[in-house]
Amino acid sequence: MKQPTVIEDLEVTPVAKPGSPSVAPHHKPRRLSASSILLSPAAKAVTGLALMLAIWESIVRIFDMPRYLLVGPLEAFAELAERPMFYLEHSWITIQEALAGFALGAALGIICGAILFYIPFIRHFLYPTLIAIDTIPKVALAPLFIVWFGFGFESKAFVSMAIAFFPLVINTFDGLSSVPSELRELAKINKASRFMQMTKIEFIYALPNLFTGMKISISMAVGGAVVGEFIAGSSGLGHVVLLANSQVNLASMFAAFMVLASISLLLFLFIDRLGKKLLPWRDAGK
Amino acid sequence: MSSSAVIEVKDVGMTYKTRDGRSHTALEGCNFDVAPGEFVSVVGQSGSGKSTLLRIISGLINNTSGEVLLKGKNVAHSLRELAMVFQAPVLLPWRNNLDNVLLPMEFRKAVTPQVRAYAKELLEIAGLGDQATKYSYELSGGMQQRVAICRALVSRPDILLMDEPFGALDAMTRDTMNFELQRIWHETRQSVLFVTHSIPEAIWLADRVIVVGDRPGRIVADIKIDIPRLRTREHRFSEDFTAYERQIEALIGTPGAIS
Numbered sequence: 001m002k003q004p005t006v007i008e009d010l011e012v013t014p015v016a017k018p019g020s021p022s023v024a025p026h027h028k029p030r031r032l033s034a035s036s037i038l039l040s041p042a043a044k045a046v047t048g049l050a051l052m053l054a055i056w057e058s059i060v061r062i063f064d065m066p067r068y069l070l071v072g073p074l075e076a077f078a079e080l081a082e083r084p085m086f087y088l089e090h091s092w093i094t095i096q097e098a099l100a101g102f103a104l105g106a107a108l109g110i111i112c113g114a115i116l117f118y119i120p121f122i123r124h125f126l127y128p129t130l131i132a133i134d135t136i137p138k139v140a141l142a143p144l145f146i147v148w149f150g151f152g153f154e155s156k157a158f159v160s161m162a163i164a165f166f167p168l169v170i171n172t173f174d175g176l177s178s179v180p181s182e183l184r185e186l187a188k189i190n191k192a193s194r195f196m197q198m199t200k201i202e203f204i205y206a207l208p209n210l211f212t213g214m215k216i217s218i219s220m221a222v223g224g225a226v227v228g229e230f231i232a233g234s235s236g237l238g239h240v241v242l243l244a245n246s247q248v249n250l251a252s253m254f255a256a257f258m259v260l261a262s263i264s265l266l267l268f269l270f271i272d273r274l275g276k277k278l279l280p281w282r283d284a285g286k
Numbered sequence: 287m288s289s290s291a292v293i294e295v296k297d298v299g300m301t302y303k304t305r306d307g308r309s310h311t312a313l314e315g316c317n318f319d320v321a322p323g324e325f326v327s328v329v330g331q332s333g334s335g336k337s338t339l340l341r342i343i344s345g346l347i348n349n350t351s352g353e354v355l356l357k358g359k360n361v362a363h364s365l366r367e368l369a370m371v372f373q374a375p376v377l378l379p380w381r382n383n384l385d386n387v388l389l390p391m392e393f394r395k396a397v398t399p400q401v402r403a404y405a406k407e408l409l410e411i412a413g414l415g416d417q418a419t420k421y422s423y424e425l426s427g428g429m430q431q432r433v434a435i436c437r438a439l440v441s442r443p444d445i446l447l448m449d450e451p452f453g454a455l456d457a458m459t460r461d462t463m464n465f466e467l468q469r470i471w472h473e474t475r476q477s478v479l480f481v482t483h484s485i486p487e488a489i490w491l492a493d494r495v496i497v498v499g500d501r502p503g504r505i506v507a508d509i510k511i512d513i514p515r516l517r518t519r520e521h522r523f524s525e526d527f528t529a530y531e532r533q534i535e536a537l538i539g540t541p542g543a544i545s
Contacts, residue, residue, distance in 0.1 A: 180374065180376050182372040182374060182376040183376050183378075185344075185346055185370065185372070186370070186372075186376065186389075186390070187393060188345075188346060189344055189345070189346070189368055189369065189370050190369075190389075190390040190393040190394060190441065191393060191394060192393035193393075196392070196393055200389070200392065200393070201378065204378070204380055205378075279380070281379040281380045281421060281423065282379075
């Protein structure tokens with residue numbers, strides 16, 4: 001009962017020492033600086049972005065860059081405003097390819113990660129091989145997928161899948177491995193079936209890692225779709241970039257970059273928010 | 287005594303094969319039993335094999351010699367009704383405290399309204415009656431460990447095994463937890479086997495202290511603690527207590543130990 005008073009004493013003594021007049025009151029105002037009161041994190045991010053675009057625009061204007069080398073963001077926005085449907089249509093194609101590739105890659109990655117974790121025999125034989133395969137740049141697989149799946153939607157979705165796959169394998173495996181041994185022992189002592197141990201403890205425990213893997217995979221999946229479109233395609237944002245390249249239309253090229261970045265960012269944020277919504281215990285619990 | 291004992295440890299030994307092919311004896315010829323409702327501490331230096339002993343009794347690892355009898359019968363590990371409290375509470379962060387307490391019964395597919403009521407009662411006994419719907423991250427370390435104790439008790443085990451359950455807590459919380467555990471034990475009259483490396487903790491909590499010696503791990507003494515219940519802070523500094531402390535310290539051989 002008396003312990004709290006003792007602690008209080010200890011904390012009070014250094015403050016009361018001469019030479020350091022009231023340290024505590026100084027701390028609080030510093031924490032509530034003007035920027036943290038006025039701006040939400042999102043507002044800060046937007047401000048940062050606006051600043052970058054302003055610097056970019058100024059560089060283009062100050063140095064009077066030739067239009068075949070660099071255009072400013074305003075010109076890229078003007079290009080977007082001029083042909084919104086064109087960019088929307090191609091975006092939709094890229095999004096579909098990326099989402100199909102991501103869904104397939106993530107599903108396979110999670111299954112593979114779980115198999116590698118639960119079946120040591122397969123892990124010992126296949127994990128090194130899988131890591132070796134992962135070192136092959138997935139971009140280099142694109143021509144192969146075109147041979148296999150043709151010039152259509154499928155080959156791009158498969159390039160996207162190949163890229164989205166690996167982060168999920170690793171993160172699923174790591175997530176399942178991170179389950180504390182005491183929890184497995186608890187399950188064993190209480191005669192839990194293997195299935196119960198998986199569904200009540202291990203899979204849920206691994207979910208934060210799965211979301212980490214998905215956040216990495218989703219933006220990579222968009223990149224995969226674009227690479228597929230580079231190599232074979234007559235549609236999608238990758239195709240738009242190549243088309244702009246052949247026409248030396250840098251405004252269109254930068255417009256495509258902006259759309260791509262926005263798509264990746266939105267998909268990333270969606271998964272991030274979904275994770276926060278579904279796993280409110282994640283940050284506090286682990 | 288032996289036929290009424292909850293757990294009998296008979297000549298239990300544990301020998302590992304080390305990587306270079308030699309054999310290492312972690313435990314040798316351990317004999318003791320625990321009576322119903324008895325609180326038995328196991329104390330020894332780290333690495334003395336006391337945790338190994340607990341894990342053998344729990345069935346998590348197999349002994350290489352001797353046997354462990356449950357209520358006089360040699361049953362398979364999987365049939366022993368045991369519960370374990372670990373050094374870390376390891377609660378599931380996505381479950382509230384009541385659901386964490388119920389987890390062992392879910393594993394057994396035995397959650398009934400009665401079990402639910404008992405789980406709530408246990409939280410009540412542990413002083414966490416108003417925390418049932420809270421999550422573990424909203425609790426202090428000591429409170430989390432109390433939830434873990436409730437989780438262990440919910441299956442009404444024949445014996446509760448505790449593996450240095452308060453080892454990760456700070457000294458003040460640890461004292462509080464010792465009082466709490468004594469109170470919970472007093473109300474549930476649960477047989478407990480409590481492993482610790484703190485001699486005062488072992489004495490203060492237990493009816494009997496089993497002293498485990500080093501290299502190889504073996505039981506060097508089985509000391510009955512004759513201090514009346516419920517014990518208070520005063521008992522901690524009584525003459526009897528200090529005498530037990532000295533005796534055990536000499537047995538373990540910790541020269542110059544302060545606490």
